[in-house]
Amino acid sequence: MAPTLRSHADVVAAALDVSRFSNDVSRFRQVPNGLDATAHRQMVEILAPFLAPDVVDGLEPTLRAIARQLIAELAARPAFDAVGDLGVRFAVRAQSAWLGWSPEHEPALRLWVAEHRAALRSGEDHRIAATAARFDDIVRLLLDERRGCARDDLTTRLLRLRAADGDLLPEADVVSILRNWTGGDLSSLALCVGVVVHWLADDGARAARLRDAAASDLDAVIDEILRLDDPFVSNRRRALTDAVVGGCPVHAGDVVVLDWRAANTDATVFGPGFDPHAHAAANLVYGVGPHACPGRMLATRQLRVLVQELLGAGAPQPAAGDPAVRESAPGAGWRTMPVRLVRDDAAAAGRAS
Numbered sequence: 001m002a003p004t005l006r007s008h009a010d011v012v013a014a015a016l017d018v019s020r021f022s023n024d025v026s027r028f029r030q031v032p033n034g035l036d037a038t039a040h041r042q043m044v045e046i047l048a049p050f051l052a053p054d055v056v057d058g059l060e061p062t063l064r065a066i067a068r069q070l071i072a073e074l075a076a077r078p079a080f081d082a083v084g085d086l087g088v089r090f091a092v093r094a095q096s097a098w099l100g101w102s103p104e105h106e107p108a109l110r111l112w113v114a115e116h117r118a119a120l121r122s123g124e125d126h127r128i129a130a131t132a133a134r135f136d137d138i139v140r141l142l143l144d145e146r147r148g149c150a151r152d153d154l155t156t157r158l159l160r161l162r163a164a165d166g167d168l169l170p171e172a173d174v175v176s177i178l179r180n181w182t183g184g185d186l187s188s189l190a191l192c193v194g195v196v197v198h199w200l201a202d203d204g205a206r207a208a209r210l211r212d213a214a215a216s217d218l219d220a221v222i223d224e225i226l227r228l229d230d231p232f233v234s235n236r237r238r239a240l241t242d243a244v245v246g247g248c249p250v251h252a253g254d255v256v257v258l259d260w261r262a263a264n265t266d267a268t269v270f271g272p273g274f275d276p277h278a279h280a281a282a283n284l285v286y287g288v289g290p291h292a293c294p295g296r297m298l299a300t301r302q303l304r305v306l307v308q309e310l311l312g313a314g315a316p317q318p319a320a321g322d323p324a325v326r327e328s329a330p331g332a333g334w335r336t337m338p339v340r341l342v343r344d345d346a347a348a349a350g351r352a353s
């Protein structure tokens, strides 16, 4: 079994030390996360404009409209699942808006997220491979649509992107990039929504105090909520030299696991309790080092907008008689998180009684 690094110091050291740890851990080419050194740096540079601040700022009004409409639909129900109904739908619509994908693909993408989560839960390689192949089919369809008729969107820009050598990126790399982005955006974001909504629903008073929070304070609170219950569990590295890591001897070629969840709750680094600003610098929810998450700003904005719109519409409360269910290993966060949204006047009346 691959040794697992759990302490904050060991995880950070491995993530930063690219001379001793490689990201080349999969038998499949993974762009950009499976690349090392110059190939990785060049790819990160050419992809950076897709996730740049101006792109995220420009997307914000659309994200807000998506969140508002979705929350209005769900608020009309007696209860809804914060992961499946809110998180996955919001993630799919937000990602589709970002990449220029038509809403007609939403059912296929939602089905894919559900199948992908179930396959990961099963741990069965053939199911995981089958969902990866299904995702590739969806993406190839989206690429073919644009080859037939170019559109003014980020997916068309990705198709026309040239690598450092001046050649167009091979289709396999375009598909891999979209798979990497989608893994972050759809699955991780939906799970993050479940964790954040659980925290809000758990204590109505502290949720109400966030209603008028400044954007930067709200971002810090969300990062801290995710640090304490990180749904992005781990990543792998391959040792390039013999070494002792986390107290275990590791040989060149061995795979080691970076356990973000454990490192994020290392009591030697983080004080007890909830302290967004004090814990921000050591927070590892989005990783650290050259492979740290390039989608952090997009994910943070999506979560900020969703929380603002949710709290603006009412107070999320646990749905009576329908307990939340934790996700099982190797996943984390919540599998389902049933909540109801109590509208402002009713929430105020509830607080007064």
Ligand code: HEM
Pocket: 015, 031, 032, 033, 034, 044, 180, 181, 182, 184, 185, 188, 189, 190, 192, 232, 235, 236, 260, 284, 285, 286, 287, 288, 290, 291, 292, 293, 294, 295, 296, 298, 299
């Ligand atoms: C929703 C919450 C998200 C969380 C918690 C998260 C977390 C992470 C973490 C911990 C890493 C580091 C992996 C490593 O060191 O091996 C990472 C990498 C990455 N993330 Fe995210 N991510 C999120 C959202 C996103 C989004 C929205 C995107 C893009 C749209 C994205 C794209 C990526 C990519 C491409 C990498 C690999 C970077 C590289 O190897 O250079 N992520 N993410």
